[in-house]
Amino acid sequence: MYGVSQELKEKVNELNIILNEKYRKLLDMNNDDLRNFIEQNIGQIAKVEKLSTEELESYYNKGGIIGVDGSKNRLGGAYPHYVEIYQGLAKSSISSNEPVYIADFFTPLNTEEEVEIIKRNGKDAEDKSRNEEFIRNYKLSGIEVDVALESVKKYNPYAIMMDGSLIRYDIECFEKWVELRKECEERGVILIGVIKDIKTSMVGTMLLEEGVLRDADYLYDREMLYGLLGYGEMIKIREEVAKKSKEGFASVFMRSSNAPNVIGMDIIDSQREYLDEMARLVLTLTPINGRGVPLWLDIVDKEVKISDKMMRSLLENYLDRDILEKFFISERDKRTL
Numbered sequence: 652m653y654g655v656s657q658e659l660k661e662k663v664n665e666l667n668i669i670l671n672e673k674y675r676k677l678l679d680m681n682n683d684d685l686r687n688f689i690e691q692n693i694g695q696i697a698k699v700e701k702l703s704t705e706e707l708e709s710y711y712n713k714g715g716i717i718g719v720d721g722s723k724n725r726l727g728g729a730y731p732h733y734v735e736i737y738q739g740l741a742k743s744s745i746s747s748n749e750p751v752y753i754a755d756f757f758t759p760l761n762t763e764e765e766v767e768i769i770k771r772n773g774k775d776a777e778d779k780s781r782n783e784e785f786i787r788n789y790k791l792s793g794i795e796v797d798v799a800l801e802s803v804k805k806y807n808p809y810a811i812m813m814d815g816s817l818i819r820y821d822i823e824c825f826e827k828w829v830e831l832r833k834e835c836e837e838r839g840v841i842l843i844g845v846i847k848d849i850k851t852s853m854v855g856t857m858l859l860e861e862g863v864l865r866d867a868d869y870l871y872d873r874e875m876l877y878g879l880l881g882y883g884e885m886i887k888i889r890e891e892v893a894k895k896s897k898e899g900f901a902s903v904f905m906r907s908s909n910a911p912n913v914i915g916m917d918i919i920d921s922q923r924e925y926l927d928e929m930a931r932l933v934l935t936l937t938p939i940n941g942r943g944v945p946l947w948l949d950i951v952d953k954e955v956k957i958s959d960k961m962m963r964s965l966l967e968n969y970l971d972r973d974i975l976e977k978f979f980i981s982e983r984d985k986r987t988l
């Protein structure tokens with residue numbers, strides 16, 4: 652390989668050996684044995700059927716589906732000389748030409764509003780690094796909940812599909828989340844989250860606890876379930892296994908495309924009866940040769956995205972030049988302006 656040192660090749664080979672040794676038991680595990688273990692200890696593996704054309708058409712009469720996603724981008728250097736921009740979008744499958752957008756920003760150079768948010772959420776005002784992370788998470792999650800809430804009131808949809816786990820909103824913007832949940836429950840709007848990149852470790856933890864695997868590091872469900880489920884199969888996670896159930900959610904893992912990876916889906920526990928139906932909806936809206944994400948969420952994701960070019964254009968057009976250069980542009984970056 653041209654341009655690659657021998658030492659670098661050896662290091663990558665060393666990494667391959669380490670990971671092979673560390674996860675050999677997992678890599679050698681028989682799929683049938685693992686599926687049996689999951690059915691006995693995690694939840695039922697069930698086949699999901701796509702919705703019929705008639706069922707999909709009925710959703711139109713019931714208010715359609717809302718897709719919700721958020722995006723962020725950042726310009727600047729080290730603390731405090733940076734600005735982060737956030738944008739949330741809720742898009743209706745019925746009124747797609749009337750999207751709901753909400754935007755926000757954060758910079759450590761101006762934190763008067765953020766100090767009040769920190770106080771309301773009982774955070775330690777002196778812990779600046781943790782508060783900065785909290786505020787950035789709060790801002791993005793908060794505008795996603797805000798656009799979802801506004802779209803519920805505006806369109807009264809049949810269901811809302813959030814990009815990501817619902818528990819994130821419970822953790823990062825609790826007061827706003829409670830308002831959205833209450834509004835959906837009162838109106839009978841089904842509220843679900845679709846998780847593209849699952850970060851749980853239920854299967855691996857159970858394998859370690861039952862002694863099936865020993866001396867293994869943290870095992871994530873993402874790799875445990877890779878290629879294990881067939882297309883259109885889901886694992887209905889039992890309440891006693893899922894930590895999310897304690898927070899008021901029911902969950903499934905599902906393979907929604909030909910891609911070997913699984914996605915997650917959660918729903919508020921008061922709407923658990925709709926779990927199978929929403930799994931069918933997710934499968935129906937997901938291209939079979941895609942990456943497992945419902946097409947409507949992919950559309951929303953593309954439209955809400957704040958690209959680097961958009962970020963720079965916004966700041967160059969709406970900030971005074973001296974403010975932009977003095978506070979947010981490094982000497983190196985000035986050469987590209």
